[in-house]
Amino acid sequence: MLGQEYDVIVVGAGHAGSEAAAAAANMGASTLLVTMNLQTIGQMSCNPAMGGIAKGQIVREIDALGGLSGIVSDKSAIQFKMLNQSKGPAMWSPRTQNDRMRFAEEWRLQLEAIPNLDFYQEMVSGLIIEGEKVVGVKTSLGLELRSKSVVLTNGTFLNGLIHIGEKQFGGGRAGERAATGITQDLVNLGFEAGRMKTGTPPRVDGRSLDYSKMIVHPGDEITGTFSYSDKTKPLTKQRDCYMTYTSPEVHNLLREGFDRSPMFNGRIQSIGPRYCPSIEDKIDRFADKDRHQIFVEPEGWDTVEVYVNGFSTSLPEDVQFKALRSVAGFENVKFFRPGYAIEYDYFPPTQLKHTLETKIVDNLYFAGQINGTTGYEEAASQGLMAGINAVLKIREEEAFVLNRDEAYIGVLVDDLITKGTEEPYRMFTSRAEYRTLLRQDNADLRLTPRAYKLGIVKDDAMRRVEEKQEKSKQMIDFLENTSYNFQEMNEILVEKGSAPVKQNGKLYKVFSRPQIDLSDMMRVNEVASFIEKNDINKDVLEQVEVHVKYAGYIEKEKNNADKLHRLENIRIPENYDYSQIKSLSYEAKEKLTKIKPVTVSQASRISGVSPSDISVLLVHMGR
Known part of the structure; x- marks a missing residue:
């Protein structure tokens, strides 16, 4: 070495x-x-969890690119949830609770x-x-x-x-x-x-908590994984998380320590995360709210240590302890370690x-x-x-x-x-x-x-992708070209509150209705038979359902992306002298010179560079 x-x-x-x-x-x-x-x-x-809104998509992207975060998360998971399932698939986000050790x-x-x-x-x-x-x-x-x-x-x-x-x-x-x-x-x-x-909350002894006073948050009944590979399996057992709330009493106890808080007495000058504020910051900024959520998260399968999500703080340890003991379920809490802030x-x-x-x-x-x-x-x-x-x-x-x-x-x-x-x-x-x-x-x-x-991923990963693409296309073609019996279909449509049909038609069209989901379609004999015969798995079915339901939206976004790529293809020469372009705003000259965008598209996304600045730039580049 x-x-x-x-x-x-x-x-x-x-x-x-x-x-x-x-x-x-x-x-x-x-x-x-x-x-x-x-x-x-x-x-x-900080928290013993991976994924979440938008973050779950990132973990899956890392896995698709040959990274290891998805595999590590799956192998150490103690709970799995797919967040935002009540919304469209663009918002679905996988999340695991993990065993920290x-x-x-x-x-x-x-x-x-x-x-x-x-x-x-x-x-x-x-x-x-x-x-x-x-x-x-x-x-x-x-x-x-x-x-x-x-x-x-x-x-x-x-x-x-x-x-x-x-x-x-x-x-x-x-x-x-x-x-x-x-x-x-x-x-x-x-x-x-x-x-x-940034900051982190206290860690406490789970044996000192009264979970009967909290709301239980179990994992999904049907679990999934982050990794697309066959190296991990969905969980067959899970640990519950819990939720409780702060109260006006808790807030008043926390306020007693504000004069000793590094956030309020000037010791901390730097900026913390806007979307994960400390409990004292939440009380100060949202003074009209009389309670805030606290998520009680186990740190692993066997340990009694618990992470108090939502109670990030840098207040003195005696203030943290006194206030947390006033939270429902935490009346007899024992600390493993206090929360702190770090610059x-x-x-x-x-x-x-x-x-x-x-x-x-x-x-x-x-x-x-x-x-x-x-x-x-x-x-x-x-x-x-x-x-x-x-x-x-x-x-x-x-x-x-x-x-x-x-x-x-x-x-x-x-x-x-x-x-x-x-x-x-x-x-x-x-x-x-x-x-x-x-x-x-x-x-x-x-x-x-x-x-x-x-060369980051191997042949087996590429084979899985090709099979998924092929089977998805195969099933979409089947739905587009196979007709249903209108009498059989009407039983399902009426049951789901969707308008009945008057004649036979293609399966694809009726599947695209918002009231009809995959489980409804699988009641149609031809669909169930096709899935079984062609060994169509859960991932392919999910892919097909998203395509059928959101094809119009997907096509629209692809068109918008194509427009963006036209600007991406217009490259800006290295060390381009923006000071010579008189019609550019002063701020645009300053930002473009400092950031040195590689393409016009990147230039258009710089804060302070206006559409008119981009037009001027295009003219000067002969476009």
């Missing part, structure tokens, strides 16, 4: 670092994963099974730069580890500072020291740095290319919270993309970039690079303008063929 030059060095072994190291090594690159503690690889720093263990085992991936435990304190290129890292012991590229995935560790009430101390996570040196190195190289904040360094992502390579230093990549994002899934997807692109750059092959109509990952990266972020960025379905195309059920159809060409 020492004295060897690696193709890729990945710094940090959280969700981003683990995916980056796995991607690079699985592509055949010699890879070194350097972390401060080998016992915390793949650690769930088994999740980290599974990540470690998956990584150790990759032949050309090495590990090293030490703090990276700086970068080795020659000219304008990174050629390795320096450690706190003074070692120099050489490589052709470096991926930084430092999470909340860069100059991390933990706050609990009026107490503060350095740390990247409870019980772990902060990482120092890298920020200063990057600032000296010309990078702009900033500070962000850390990040680097505005407008300093990156769409490959996640930095614009200032060649072969240096950033992924995860260093780019201003929040969430395991967002971090993991960036790690995957950075790992892939680090290898492609070394091999002088074409970069791998996903468009906004191809993946939520594409939306995430494009938002970061073109818009930047001043608060922790979290993915939502509303951020994706083509969400009907980017469903959780078709991530394999969208992305596995691309990953196969890169």
Whole structure:
């Protein structure tokens, strides 16, 4: 290891670092994963869950691209839910509750099974730069580890500072020291740095809770998996979660500690996640609400530790304890550890290319919270993309970039690079303008063929995709070309409150009615027989139903995406001098010069660049 030059060095072994190291090594690159503690690889720093709204789609995309987050989540799951099933399929989002200890263990085992991936435990304190290129890292012991590229995935560790009430101390996570040196190195190289904040709730002893006073939240009766592979199976048993509420009494007890809160006394200056606020922030911002939801989540199959989701806080520990004891079901609660807030360094992502390579230093990549994002899934997807692109750059092959109509990952990266972020960025379905195309059920159809060409996924994954496509088309053709008996069909239609038909017609047309679902169609003998005869599985049936019900919407989004691609194909020359275009607004000149968009489409999505600026730019480019 020492004295060897690696193709890729990945710094940090959280969700981003683990995916980056796995991607690079699985592509055949010699890879070194350097972390401060080998016992915390793949650690769930906050909630013990994966997926959720828009995030579940990202986990499935990672899996379709050959990443490991889906497999690790499935193997450590203790509960499975498909969220938003009352809405259209563009909103369906898988989520697992996970066993925290088994999740980290599974990540470690998956990584150790990759032949050309090495590990090293030490703090990276700086970068080795020659000219304008990174050629390795320096450690706190003074070692120099050489490589052709470096991926930084430092999470909340860069100059991390933990706050609990009026107490503060350095740390990247409870019980772990902060990482120092890298920020200063990057600032000296010309990078702009900033500070962000996140927080976590108390962990408590589940034996001290009264679950009879709470609302039970079981998993789905019919469970699924994140991974499209045959390496995982749906759960056959699950653990329940629970829900309770705060009250005016709880809020008053929390307010008693506001004068000692680092959020309100000025100790914390940085911005926290808008969509995951602390309990004190919720009480302050939503003073008209007399209660807030608390989700009570077990940390695993066998442990008694419980995560108090919705009660993230940095108030003094005595205030946390007193207030939580006034929550229904928590009257006798025992703490394992108090909640805390953490401030850390990040680097505005407008300093990156769409490959996640930095614009200032060649072969240096950033992924995860260093780019201003929040969430395991967002971090993991960036790690995957950075790992892939680090290898492609070394091999002088074409970069791998996903468009906004191809993946939520594409939306995430494009938002970061073109818009930047001043608060922790979290993915939502509303951020994706083509969400009907980017469903959780078709991530394999969208992305596995691309990953196969890169050599990240193997023949068996591609065969599954081809079979799914073939059987979906086969069944759609069957529905379009097979007639029903109108008398038999009317029994079903009348029962479902749908208008009866007067003559025989094609199955496809009646299936497209909103009142008729797959279970209704399977009551038709011809349909049931076709499914059994052709061994049509659940995934294909889901694909077919979505196609039949939403074909019009899907076609409309494809047309809109085609219009976008016309602008994507208009490339802007490197180092284009916007200052010479007199008709451009001053703000547009400033933003375009700073961000350096590669295409006109990217330029159009930059905050502060107006449609008229784009028109001017097109004219000057001879368009």
